[in-house]
Amino acid sequence: MCGIGKFKVLWGLEASAACPRCGDFEDHLHVPRCRAASATAERGRCTAAFSAWLDLQLTGPSIKTAILQLLQGVHTPTLSPLRTISSSVRPAYLAQQVIGSQGLLEGRIASSWLPLQQQHYDKIRCQRSVSLWASRLSQQLILIGFYMLEQRNSIQHLDDNVQLRERHSTINEGIHSQFDMGPDDLPKEIQPMLTSRRRVLCKSLVDKEEWLKLLCQERKDFCRSMKAQHRSLGTIFSPGP
Ligand SMILES: [Zn+2]
Structure with a gap:
């Protein structure tokens, strides 16, 4: 968050604290709240992906509604009517509001979500670990904050170096597809190289390129050796002439 307008002015690096996307004063909370079209589009993409992720993790429906509303509250602080939140999850919702918007995007989640999610898992007879759910939820929220900052930075550097931005974007896509393939x-x-998507995305461009090159090569070599093994097994077990 330190590369944003307000801090750059404080350090004498920039004359203006204007947001590179919309031109408004930019402090740390402006980054996820920016109303520029590009920021709104990125927010929409992140929210849709996050909503699908919550479903995939079998998150309780009322927990999902509350967390999505809290996320919406980061972007639009005035829009957070409590009446839409189920009474059973209201204490957790309010505890999360106390932690605040910045805390939410730093992945600090209220402990009161855990027993609620456990109740939901019990209700649907799911054996999954609620601690794992919470830790993954925290990671997802950090990623949303990261993507908003990354999108802002990509606009900042657009005029500086279009080629560099394209390289970043291609490499990031490659990194995402490696994580998606598992x-x-x-x-x-x-395999441990695929532990933290965020940590890899935060590496320098050169390090990210090295990482991706290694992963692609290892995946190719591994597939080739598996095919060779299958072929030799086929020869051993195939009926004779
Ligand atoms: Zn802005």
Whole structure:
């Protein structure tokens, strides 16, 4: 958050604290609240992906509604009517409001969500770990904050170096697809490289390129060796002439 307008002016790096997307005064909370069309589009993309993720994790419907409303409250602080929040999750919702918008995008979630999600898992007879759900939820919220900042930075540097931005974007897409493919087609010793998407995305461009090159090569080699194994097994077990 330190590369934003307000801090750059304080450090004498910039003459203006204007947001590069909309021109308004930019402090840390402006980044997720910016009303520029590009920021709104990125927010829409992040929210839709997050909503799908909450479903995938079998999040309780009233918990999902409350968390999405809290996220909406980061962008539009005046729009957070309590009446739409189920009474059973209101204490957790209010505890999360106390932690605040910035805390939410830093992945600090109220502990009161956990027993509520546990109740939901019990109700649907799901054996999943509620601690894991909470830790993944926290990571997802951090990612949303990260993507909003990344989108803002991409606009900032648009005029500076279009080529560099394209390189970043291509590499980031490659990194996302590696994480989406998962660790199954990789040797065991390489699998830990897919532990944290955020950590990889935060690396320098050169490091990200090295990371991606290695992963692509390892995946290719692993597939080739698996095919060779299958072929040799086929030869051993195939009926003779
Ligand atoms: Zn703005």
